[in-house]
Amino acid sequence: MDLRWLLTSMRGSIERMAFPGLIDEEDTWWEKDPFHILVATVLSQRTRDLNTYHASSELFQRFNTPEEMSEASIEELESLVRPVGFYRAKAKAIKEIARLVVENGGVPRDIDEMTRWPMVGRKTANCVMTYAFKEPAICVDTHVHRISNRLGIVSCATPDETEMALRKVFPKALWCEINGTMVRFGQKICLPRNPRCSQCPVRKECAYPDKK
Numbered sequence: 001m002d003l004r005w006l007l008t009s010m011r012g013s014i015e016r017m018a019f020p021g022l023i024d025e026e027d028t029w030w031e032k033d034p035f036h037i038l039v040a041t042v043l044s045q046r047t048r049d050l051n052t053y054h055a056s057s058e059l060f061q062r063f064n065t066p067e068e069m070s071e072a073s074i075e076e077l078e079s080l081v082r083p084v085g086f087y088r089a090k091a092k093a094i095k096e097i098a099r100l101v102v103e104n105g106g107v108p109r110d111i112d113e114m115t116r117w118p119m120v121g122r123k124t125a126n127c128v129m130t131y132a133f134k135e136p137a138i139c140v141d142t143h144v145h146r147i148s149n150r151l152g153i154v155s156c157a158t159p160d161e162t163e164m165a166l167r168k169v170f171p172k173a174l175w176c177e178i179n180g181t182m183v184r185f186g187q188k189i190c191l192p193r194n195p196r197c198s199q200c201p202v203r204k205e206c207a208y209p210d211k212k
């Protein structure tokens, strides 16, 4: 399969669609540096875009630097990030992340090092590599995992396995396009349940046995 064509076709099918309630990182007001992107990505875990946006916005308006955030009280952090799921655990994690950023002089430009930090798994670390450091990385969330496996590009049981398999299949030049493309495609066409295969531009190439 021509993978550049695949991503371009997916983007083409959704480019005129509206995404109410969905907010892209580039549409947010805060700085797009590794610290802000890491904190916002931790807040986004298992949370709707709009709630992530409100919580991040409140948080960064009050504490916009790692120094300020590391010295904030847990109670205040909890109240600022309350719109997101698991806000108590996330408040604790972002305080510690802020402290580590101060101690290290920045966010590590390395996935393995980043994943030693609280609430930072491979998905979050890859997001930071892609969107903050602009390094080739593949951020595999539930959409990327589902679509890659349905298409038959990979055959993997977990998102982490899918990430490793996609690294072998896609040329590095395309890695950073995969997440942004497949997430929106998965929200509009290749839905988790009842995918809209009749509207899918890559249907002929798809190995999904239940496509209609």
Ligand code: SF4
Binding pocket: 147, 150, 151, 189, 190, 191, 195, 196, 197, 200, 201, 202, 203, 204, 206, 207, 208, 211, 212
């Ligand atoms: S044909 Fe259906 S299952 Fe396959 S990628 Fe398109 S929408 Fe998803």
